[in-house]
C-alpha cells in the first residue's frame with residue numbers, strides 16, 4: 001500500500017475536506033460580516049462524484065479518517081448524500097464532521113443514523129448571550145438540545161470545540177461551566193487558540209490569548225495530561241477520573257505543534273492544501289472527472305508530499321493564502 005509520508009517522517013492518515021465556503025453564522029474571528037461570494041474565484045464547490053473519487057483515492061493511500069467541514073457543511077443540500085458516498089464508496093473507516101450545530105435539534109436523528117463516526121460541534125461559550133455575540137445567532141439552546149438528542153440515541157463520539165477569546169470566554173467561571181458540563185457528559189471539550197488569518201488581524205490583536213491560562217486551570221484542578229492516543233494529532237488531552245468527558249488544548253503557536261501533524265486538507269474547490277496555513281498546494285480537479293483517472297490522481301498526490309513544509313511559520317506572522325478558515329475548514 002502507498003502511504004502518504006513527507007520528508008520529515010510524518011504520515012497522513014487523516015484528511016479534512018471542505019465541501020463549501022458558505023456559512024450561515026457570523027463568527028467574529030472567521031466571517032464577521034457573514035458569508036460573501038468570492039467574485040475572484042468562480043470555481044464550483046466539489047461535486048458529489050468528485051468527492052467520491054477523492055475519497056476512493058485517499059483510502060488507497062492509507063487514509064483511515066476523513067473530516068467533512070466548511071464553511072458550514074450541513075448547508076449543502078446533498079450533505080447526507082456526501083456522507084453516504086464516503087460511507088459506502090470508500091474504504092475509509094472514520095467519517096466525521098465539524099459543524100456549527102445549526103438546527104442540530106432537528107438534524108440529530110438523521111446525523112446519528114447517517115453512518116458518521118464522529119461529530120465535532122463548535123460552541124465557544126455555554127453562556128447564551130456570549131454565544132450570540134460571538135456567532136451572531138441566538139442558537140445555543142437548539143444546539144445543546146441537539147446534543148442531548150444525539151446522546152439519547154446513543155451516538156458516542158461527540159466533541160466540542162471552543163475558540164479561546166481573551167475576556168470573552170477565558171475566565172475561571174467559563175472553565176468551571178465547561179467542567180460541570182463534561183462532568184456529566186461523555187463529551188470532549190477542546191479549547192483552540194485563536195489563529196491569525198489574512199482577514200482578522202484586528203480581532204486577533206484584541207482577543208488572542210495563550211492557552212497557558214487554561215492549562216494552569218487544568219493543572220490546579222488535578223487534570224492529568226494524557227500522553228498516548230491513536231491519531232491524537234496536535235491536541236493535548238487531559239483526563240480526570242471524576243469526569244465523564246475530557247479536556248483538550250489545541251495550541252497552534254506552541255513549539256513543536258507541527259511535529260505531530262497528521263492531516264492534509266482539500267478545499268471546497270478541490271485544492272490540495274498541505275498545511276492549513278501554507279501557500280503550498282495544487283488543484284486536483286482535472287483528475288477528478290473520470291473513474292479511470294484514479295492512478296494518475298494517486299501519483300500526483302504522492303508527489304506533492306515532498307513539498308510539505310516542516311512548520312506553518314505562524315509565529316512569524318505568516319498566514320499564507322488563508323483569508324479566513326471558512327475556506328479551508330479549520
Ligand code: SAM
Pocket residue numbers: 023029030069070071072073098099100120121122161162163192193194195196197200324325326329330
Ligand atoms: N462551520 C463549522 C464550524 O464552525 O464548526 C466548520 C468550519 S469552522 C472554519 C471549523 C473550526 O474552525 C471551528 O471550530 C471554528 O471555531 C474554528 N475556527 C475558525 N476560525 C478560527 C480562527 N481564526 N482561529 C481558531 N479557530 C478558528
Ligand code: SF4
Pocket residue numbers: 023024025026027030031070071072100122325326
Ligand atoms: Fe461559520 Fe464555522 Fe466560520 Fe463560524 S467558524 S463563521 S460557523 S465557518
